[in-house]
Amino acid sequence: MIVLLLLAAPTAAGVLALAAPRFGARAGTVLGVSLLHLALVGALWAWPGQGALGAWISVDALGLLVLSLVSLTFAVVGCYVVGYLRYSPPSSGAGAARAPRGGRAFVGCLLLLLAAATLVCVSQHMALLWVGLEAVTLSVAPLIYHEQDRRSLEAVWKYLVLSSVGIALALLGTFFLATAQQAGTPLLFADLLRGARALHPGWLQAAFVFLLLGYGLKMGLAPLHTWKPDTYGEAPSLVGALMAADVTACAFLGLARITAVGMHAGIGPFMQPLLLGFALLSLAVAATFMLGQRDLKRLLAYSSVEHMGLLTLGLSVGGAGAYGAVYHLLNNGLAKAFAFLAVGNIVLATGTARLEGARALLRRVPFSAGLLLAGLLALTGSPPFGTFLSMLLIVRATWAGPFRWAALPVCALLAVLFVPLAARVLEAAYGEHPAAERHHEGPWLTVAPLALAGVLVALGLFLPVPLREQLAAAASTLGGQRP
Amino acid sequence: MLALHDGLVLGVLLLNFFVLGTSRLSSGIRSTALQGAALAALPAVLHPVWSFHKVLLVVGTLAVKSFLIPTFLLRAIREASIRREVEPHIGFVGSLLLGALAVAVAFTVARRLPVAGSEAELLVAAAIATVTIGLLVIVTRRKAINQVIGYVLLENGIYLYGLTQSDRVPFLVELGVLLDVFVGVFVMGIVLFHINREFDSLDSARLVHLRER
Numbered sequence: 001m002i003v004l005l006l007l008a009a010p011t012a013a014g015v016l017a018l019a020a021p022r023f024g025a026r027a028g029t030v031l032g033v034s035l036l037h038l039a040l041v042g043a044l045w046a047w048p049g050q051g052a053l054g055a056w057i058s059v060d061a062l063g064l065l066v067l068s069l070v071s072l073t074f075a076v077v078g079c080y081v082v083g084y085l086r087y088s089p090p091s092s093g094a095g096a097a098r099a100p101r102g103g104r105a106f107v108g109c110l111l112l113l114l115a116a117a118t119l120v121c122v123s124q125h126m127a128l129l130w131v132g133l134e135a136v137t138l139s140v141a142p143l144i145y146h147e148q149d150r151r152s153l154e155a156v157w158k159y160l161v162l163s164s165v166g167i168a169l170a171l172l173g174t175f176f177l178a179t180a181q182q183a184g185t186p187l188l189f190a191d192l193l194r195g196a197r198a199l200h201p202g203w204l205q206a207a208f209v210f211l212l213l214g215y216g217l218k219m220g221l222a223p224l225h226t227w228k229p230d231t232y233g234e235a236p237s238l239v240g241a242l243m244a245a246d247v248t249a250c251a252f253l254g255l256a257r258i259t260a261v262g263m264h265a266g267i268g269p270f271m272q273p274l275l276l277g278f279a280l281l282s283l284a285v286a287a288t289f290m291l292g293q294r295d296l297k298r299l300l301a302y303s304s305v306e307h308m309g310l311l312t313l314g315l316s317v318g319g320a321g322a323y324g325a326v327y328h329l330l331n332n333g334l335a336k337a338f339a340f341l342a343v344g345n346i347v348l349a350t351g352t353a354r355l356e357g358a359r360a361l362l363r364r365v366p367f368s369a370g371l372l373l374a375g376l377l378a379l380t381g382s383p384p385f386g387t388f389l390s391m392l393l394i395v396r397a398t399w400a401g402p403f404r405w406a407a408l409p410v411c412a413l414l415a416v417l418f419v420p421l422a423a424r425v426l427e428a429a430y431g432e433h434p435a436a437e438r439h440h441e442g443p444w445l446t447v448a449p450l451a452l453a454g455v456l457v458a459l460g461l462f463l464p465v466p467l468r469e470q471l472a473a474a475a476s477t478l479g480g481q482r483p
Numbered sequence: 484m485l486a487l488h489d490g491l492v493l494g495v496l497l498l499n500f501f502v503l504g505t506s507r508l509s510s511g512i513r514s515t516a517l518q519g520a521a522l523a524a525l526p527a528v529l530h531p532v533w534s535f536h537k538v539l540l541v542v543g544t545l546a547v548k549s550f551l552i553p554t555f556l557l558r559a560i561r562e563a564s565i566r567r568e569v570e571p572h573i574g575f576v577g578s579l580l581l582g583a584l585a586v587a588v589a590f591t592v593a594r595r596l597p598v599a600g601s602e603a604e605l606l607v608a609a610a611i612a613t614v615t616i617g618l619l620v621i622v623t624r625r626k627a628i629n630q631v632i633g634y635v636l637l638e639n640g641i642y643l644y645g646l647t648q649s650d651r652v653p654f655l656v657e658l659g660v661l662l663d664v665f666v667g668v669f670v671m672g673i674v675l676f677h678i679n680r681e682f683d684s685l686d687s688a689r690l691v692h693l694r695e696r
Binding site for chain 2: 157161164165168171172175178179186200202203
């Protein structure tokens, strides 16, 4: 019942916004639906038995964790949207700043994105999960093209071409998975796990490779990341927040499910080097391309490539690494979301995310600049943010795992990655800029991201028992255990 | 004597080469339409047991793959008034040779895969070859329309593979494929019209504003 409502509410509101924009296409719709969604997810935590709707749709530990991340970030973005659509740039000052536009496509696609992401989280059937990810891709595309200029057109074209190829490869992988399975309901996750030993290893390996390529592309693992900086750079910041936190988490869920099946089937020695290769390459690519980056949003995009690499690293080393990966998925999602929203405020105030215009931010937009500095600390894994613990867990598990040597390059790359991110963010905060006036930062635009940062600090200081249990359950699905 | 379904699969395979070898976009689109018709007929010919589901699948595939999408693409090239692919990254002869190589590799791979019967083996080989050629077209052609055509080939190859599983994997997946092609190309098409308006050409090589400097 709860799950049905979770799916139906955003779908209905999204369709309403598209069909009857006079009633539905308002910021309040996004806020109301996302708060309802958050309340329903809270109810799922309180009554864990309620999360089933037949065999195909039910909530397990992995799904619940991703769903909670999606719901929380959407509630925050829901608040942010209210302030975003009300924002009017000051008549004097930075001329480049434009008033944000809403419209039915914007509101409708946001709501449909929530519905599609929910479907991904609750589906226990690999084909249904694929359909959900397809819907996520399609509902994000109009949001990327929201500015409707040349650059966003180019970004959305790259995004569509690459991710539709990725989604096609993932479908082929899903078919291979069905071929590998001889008993049980085809493609049902629970039956795949139960009959994992009987799966045909050759077809399962083929399925894993194609699903890794397909879902890895949607996560943005190097070398399949090329769409990411362009897309995150051109999309409105709140869309960037949702993509970096939720769309990547949904794709990770797909990859985690097939990895879980493979671990139970005993093809770990085949999968682990592949996952490790993508992970190390992602870290290296992020480190290389961050160095010359002068655009805050693109910088965050490469940071996202880095953290996707860390998640994949956690999957590949298994053990406590799987626990760390799921934990880091939550932490990274929260950190990315509030960092992107802080950059969003900066873009609203200065008209650009490039460092030429976005400098001296502590003087011009002190609150958002503070948030961005907090985001820097969170994304580089500093205490007291939760990212510190989860990154530490992943690195320690790498040292303890089958690829002990990999811990060295990982530590070196993480150290290298700290430098460009810190240098650029500090330049943005403290650099020189002729514009001196201070911009007004409304409560809608600041309180919600601040709340996310608070949650992330809380996750770093204290893990409540139910959350710890769900993390351990998710890790054991992935063939790992609690540290 | 060649069985009907083998003939259809071979037809699908040969139409790939037609797309690879032609510079005229309209011929490429018509080949995919023909390919779609062959794909629509295949489920009926392979398992001639009729059910509501089967009828829906055949009619749906025919409508989407050989009517809706080709019409849509033909309209796109008419409105953008482009007819030919100029200077693909790999020439037509070269891409034909690569296509032939893909087919050879596909048949070798399919023979080694544990599939039941020569009928399924041919299907799997044709599927792998079509997917590979689709990727080849996407990568080597410059015109945005041609990339969409390549994507349609890729999808057709996946559909072909799905046919080997159609008696086990339920309904939803087949619908998913159709929906995927339809929506994917539809959204791409909308974007194409915008690309045309903004850039005065459908040349994806001009989409170079966003790159690392």
